[in-house]
Amino acid sequence: MTIYNALYAQSGGVTAVINASACGVIQTARLSKDKIGKVYAARNGIIGALTEDLIDTSLESDADIAALRHTPAGAFGSCRHKLGSIEKHRAQYERLIEVFSAHNIRYFFYNGGGDSQDTANKVSQLSQSLGYPITCIGIPKTIDNDLPFTDNSPGFGSVAKYVAVSIREAGLDVASMALTSTKVFILEVMGRHAGWIAASSGLAAEHEGEAPHIILFPEIPFAPEAFLKRVDECVKKYGHCAIVVSEGVHNQDGSFISESGLVDAFGHKQLGGVAPVIAKLVKDNLGYKYHWALSDYLQRSARHIASKTDVEQAYALGKAAVELALAGKNAIMPIIVRDQGEKYQWSIGEAPLEKVANVEVSMPRDYITKDGFHITDACRRYLSPLISGEDYPPYQNGLPKYVKLKNVAVEKKLEKTFEI
Amino acid sequence: MTIYNALYAQSGGVTAVINASACGVIQTARLSKDKIGKVYAARNGIIGALTEDLIDTSLESDADIAALRHTPAGAFGSCRHKLGSIEKHRAQYERLIEVFSAHNIRYFFYNGGGDSQDTANKVSQLSQSLGYPITCIGIPKTIDNDLPFTDNSPGFGSVAKYVAVSIREAGLDVASMALTSTKVFILEVMGRHAGWIAASSGLAAEHEGEAPHIILFPEIPFAPEAFLKRVDECVKKYGHCAIVVSEGVHNQDGSFISESGLVDAFGHKQLGGVAPVIAKLVKDNLGYKYHWALSDYLQRSARHIASKTDVEQAYALGKAAVELALAGKNAIMPIIVRDQGEKYQWSIGEAPLEKVANVEVSMPRDYITKDGFHITDACRRYLSPLISGEDYPPYQNGLPKYVKLKNVAVEKKLEKTFEI
Numbered sequence: 050m051t052i053y054n055a056l057y058a059q060s061g062g063v064t065a066v067i068n069a070s071a072c073g074v075i076q077t078a079r080l081s082k083d084k085i086g087k088v089y090a091a092r093n094g095i096i097g098a099l100t101e102d103l104i105d106t107s108l109e110s111d112a113d114i115a116a117l118r119h120t121p122a123g124a125f126g127s128c129r130h131k132l133g134s135i136e137k138h139r140a141q142y143e144r145l146i147e148v149f150s151a152h153n154i155r156y157f158f159y160n161g162g163g164d165s166q167d168t169a170n171k172v173s174q175l176s177q178s179l180g181y182p183i184t185c186i187g188i189p190k191t192i193d194n195d196l197p198f199t200d201n202s203p204g205f206g207s208v209a210k211y212v213a214v215s216i217r218e219a220g221l222d223v224a225s226m227a228l229t230s231t232k233v234f235i236l237e238v239m240g241r242h243a244g245w246i247a248a249s250s251g252l253a254a255e256h257e258g259e260a261p262h263i264i265l266f267p268e269i270p271f272a273p274e275a276f277l278k279r280v281d282e283c284v285k286k287y288g289h290c291a292i293v294v295s296e297g298v299h300n301q302d303g304s305f306i307s308e309s310g311l312v313d314a315f316g317h318k319q320l321g322g323v324a325p326v327i328a329k330l331v332k333d334n335l336g337y338k339y340h341w342a343l344s345d346y347l348q349r350s351a352r353h354i355a356s357k358t359d360v361e362q363a364y365a366l367g368k369a370a371v372e373l374a375l376a377g378k379n380a381i382m383p384i385i386v387r388d389q390g391e392k393y394q395w396s397i398g399e400a401p402l403e404k405v406a407n408v409e410v411s412m413p414r415d416y417i418t419k420d421g422f423h424i425t426d427a428c429r430r431y432l433s434p435l436i437s438g439e440d441y442p443p444y445q446n447g448l449p450k451y452v453k454l455k456n457v458a459v460e461k462k463l464e465k466t467f468e469i
Numbered sequence: 470m471t472i473y474n475a476l477y478a479q480s481g482g483v484t485a486v487i488n489a490s491a492c493g494v495i496q497t498a499r500l501s502k503d504k505i506g507k508v509y510a511a512r513n514g515i516i517g518a519l520t521e522d523l524i525d526t527s528l529e530s531d532a533d534i535a536a537l538r539h540t541p542a543g544a545f546g547s548c549r550h551k552l553g554s555i556e557k558h559r560a561q562y563e564r565l566i567e568v569f570s571a572h573n574i575r576y577f578f579y580n581g582g583g584d585s586q587d588t589a590n591k592v593s594q595l596s597q598s599l600g601y602p603i604t605c606i607g608i609p610k611t612i613d614n615d616l617p618f619t620d621n622s623p624g625f626g627s628v629a630k631y632v633a634v635s636i637r638e639a640g641l642d643v644a645s646m647a648l649t650s651t652k653v654f655i656l657e658v659m660g661r662h663a664g665w666i667a668a669s670s671g672l673a674a675e676h677e678g679e680a681p682h683i684i685l686f687p688e689i690p691f692a693p694e695a696f697l698k699r700v701d702e703c704v705k706k707y708g709h710c711a712i713v714v715s716e717g718v719h720n721q722d723g724s725f726i727s728e729s730g731l732v733d734a735f736g737h738k739q740l741g742g743v744a745p746v747i748a749k750l751v752k753d754n755l756g757y758k759y760h761w762a763l764s765d766y767l768q769r770s771a772r773h774i775a776s777k778t779d780v781e782q783a784y785a786l787g788k789a790a791v792e793l794a795l796a797g798k799n800a801i802m803p804i805i806v807r808d809q810g811e812k813y814q815w816s817i818g819e820a821p822l823e824k825v826a827n828v829e830v831s832m833p834r835d836y837i838t839k840d841g842f843h844i845t846d847a848c849r850r851y852l853s854p855l856i857s858g859e860d861y862p863p864y865q866n867g868l869p870k871y872v873k874l875k876n877v878a879v880e881k882k883l884e885k886t887f888e889i
Contacts, residue, residue, distance in 0.1 A: 063642055063645045065638075093648045096649070120641075121638050121641055122638070122644065122645040123645030123646070124645075126645050126646075128646070128648055128649040130649060210868075213867070214773050214868060217868060217871070218485075218541050218542070218767065218770035218772060218773065219765075219767050221540075221542035221770060222483055222541065222769065222770040223766065224546075225483045225543030225544075225546050226483060226543070226546075226548070226549075228513045228516065228546060229513070234765075236767075252868065255868075322745075325742075341763070341765060342763055342765035342766060342767050343761070343762055343763045344762060344764075344767070345654075345761060346638075346760055347638065347639050347762050347764070350638035351635075351638055353634050353638065353774055354773055354774065433866060434867075435867075436868070438864075438867065439861070439864055441859070441861070444858075444859055446672070446675070446853060447630055447672070447856035447857040448630075448633055448634060448637060448672065448675075449637065449638075451637070
């Protein structure tokens, strides 16, 4: 078997565990030096591939590559850049082939969400469409948990754990102080289109009266009267009310609530989040003292409280991507397959990229209670294993010791540059 | 030695480790049953003491009391209620004596910040002022880290660790994505009067270019031009800029920045936090895409990432309070004393309540760099040991297993009720 190089790229919003997938790719490739030469990484995702800005991961020590498993965010940089169709944007694909060819790259591993799998699918067709022999395997990643076929998307489980842990802790805080202080607490979480992350907060409410008491989903148009009634009932019954709201919650007319509330001193609308708007609604109508929090990037980078299941799956998918490529597969994405048994067990399967690309899986309606304010037992059964287990990073000086790679650039071989 | 009961109360904003102090008090008292009968806890702090709403902690199992050590927030409830002077509010103090007397209480342990130590001091004088023999020991607690004499205040070290970990993680996220996405990230943290918490984020910046790049302190009046210049330099140099801002940052005229920016649709000022105001300033002047986060209660309840040093000190102070009381001390607060050596070592000392009460310690100016945007090495040397070590709680179903006490009420003995 002739030895070719591989290219690995990270795409889209980064997560607490995307580097664990990178670790899986690179460690597995290092065990197969008779087949894969060097693993290059594209700096800043596909942009690095187009601009021939490649990183030579073979210059990183085994220890540093191993440390990727516990390091959040994108070690090689990521980007939001979607390749268009081959018909309309042929130059981009031809450029990719030039770069691949110049660096003897015959394996491409693209680690991203739905949009990225669409790109991966197009790249996988380059043998047919442009005559360059490339093996392309997608590696799933997205905190949005909206990829089809796979049981869940790496990155999601760790956000889910962060959110559930955070609302449990903040809920206890509010409960302690409610008699004379804050009675309503609101935590805003990510999820513009689907309520998976908001839903996962519901795992913290294992017993009557525990936080969160109310969850607001993008799937359920916001009904202020029913919401305020529920808040009031909750405060009267438990003395306080802890609420988790998805950033994607919208009004009955479809407009985002985050866009409806605040204007700056000049009257311009302020995209300040939905939590303060909900908080003000509570204050104006019920008069309760409130506090609110907005986790933003903290939730998706929180490697310190990552789900062990999530880390293991992210790593396994990276490893599987290399194994599948070496087995001669192309145009597929390894996925997590959930066994049917009572106990959560999973294995690696595969899905064709052409069927993965651009499909968004939404949350089943029966995962949300009829009243629209919490999760059902079915949802709990699905979500609970995904936050299972802790996988703490090492610490030094009281802080997690995350690796910073050398990220040495590969010498450019092409004369032409490429404008993005 | 005659056996008397003890009363323990939590006061003011709760923390990730105040229950560790409660654990220290109760476990130590349980070892001294020949001297201390029952440990009662006041429900919701001093309000429970005034309303004779007491909890019998002797009905809690040893395992549940031990679990307080890893459970955040206030297990018995806390409150914001300051007793006035004995001269003006004599009825409150007489009521306390009635409650103490009815329940054979001769030891009072009051766990709180500066205001609470003022109350503790007044209670400690009841023997003299109102003729009731009481031993009163204050136990320090405040995330604000503004108590005098003690090296630091329990609760602070854990917030400090949370904030430093969070900005390190979010900083890596922003760095990964900066080429095509967010370039400026702002994390708002607590600290209305002092910048201790904001300062602690600076520990994450151990090497050139690491987050946070800029810290905004309440001690330094906000200078928009210098700030914007620094942000721009940072983005040009590192590709991105991670900022930590204290909620207490104010303008040159002394007004809070959080109050200066947003109005709702009716023109009312919106207390929406300082982060969105700073974000908008950056956007309007430099045009960089931004994101911001507001940790709010998440930071002070984050027991999952508590500082081991903080937990140990909180416990030791609770334990010491009981030992000091049994040694016949009164009107004091145990404190943390930092040894002078290179390596961080600490022991328990004591400070008189009358000198602790109502004194706020602010951050030395030489802990902030001359330009006002970061911490100095002296600050780093002071702060670093306080976030040292991890003390993870046990987990069940992927979530921290925090204890919920039974909190059984003690039968009331007084006929009169008391209006707060």
